[in-house]
Amino acid sequence: MKKIFLVLILGYAYTAQAQYGYGDSQSRRQNQMMQTEQKAPEPNFDVERYIGIVNYDIEKAAKKSSIKLTSKEGQEFSRVLTKYNKDIKDITRINTFVLRSTKDMVENYQKTVMKTGDNSSQKKVMTTMSENLKPISEILKKEDRELDKTIKALLSEKQYKKWIKYNRKIYKVFPKEEE
Template identity: 30%
Template structure:
């Protein structure tokens, strides 16, 4: 009898701690296609361009790049919006239906990959133009800035309250070991 009650309590505890799947993140088609624009004045500050001539050439290259990206975005605006509304409306049903997930993934590949490839071509042209203009150190900063801008487009996964780690976890694990702080 005691065992049955104990098992009942344990089972109830496991059911209470069971996690429900996280909610579907809002899909942004422009972010997944790497469509973004560089802030021209911010770039000059971040890569620490001081010579006025180099600043002007850098600004011109960035303005040309931004204009090309605006053209790509304008030409593909309708396709991106349709894809975005489709994924956001059907998103929660994808977990239960793998065929629907495959169809959505195929649709994403058809729409997003050509856009991403054309943007990548323009980025390579921009990078080669900036490489000839900037010093090695400035070009290295430019690549770091560019990488950070692309990372900011990625969606962050939501953290649930159940995944938080207590602050006192493993407090005693280093006791008696060399090189421990305490």
């Protein structure tokens, strides 16, 4: 009976040690992790994503839309996206200064807010940003409407739905036709 008691006590002690770690070392490790101060990430404002600039990977877009690039429809799809990508690159290149200055302005604002905690000038920054980017966004809306109209005429209804689903995943939204 004494031997059974001894085995049970040793079994419980062994289980308790296995479950709760080796004494104090685990709690020390947790304290060290809590004491290390984490630095906030640097602001990184993606202007292109904000206004909807997307350069398509033609093969991936065709695959996601269930289009075979070797078919006549696929070749036309490829031609349309190639033209669109070229036009978007030209628009981006022409407006590089505006895009870069807007990005710098927003990032500087975010840095000052992180340092001081004062975000009273947020409305001013947002209005300035929208004024700077409005002409570019208007041109992009026009290009997007043309692309959407062409793609809609080119693809079947099922393929067009997949195309729209793919665009939502890459954060691209086509503007609605204005009546």
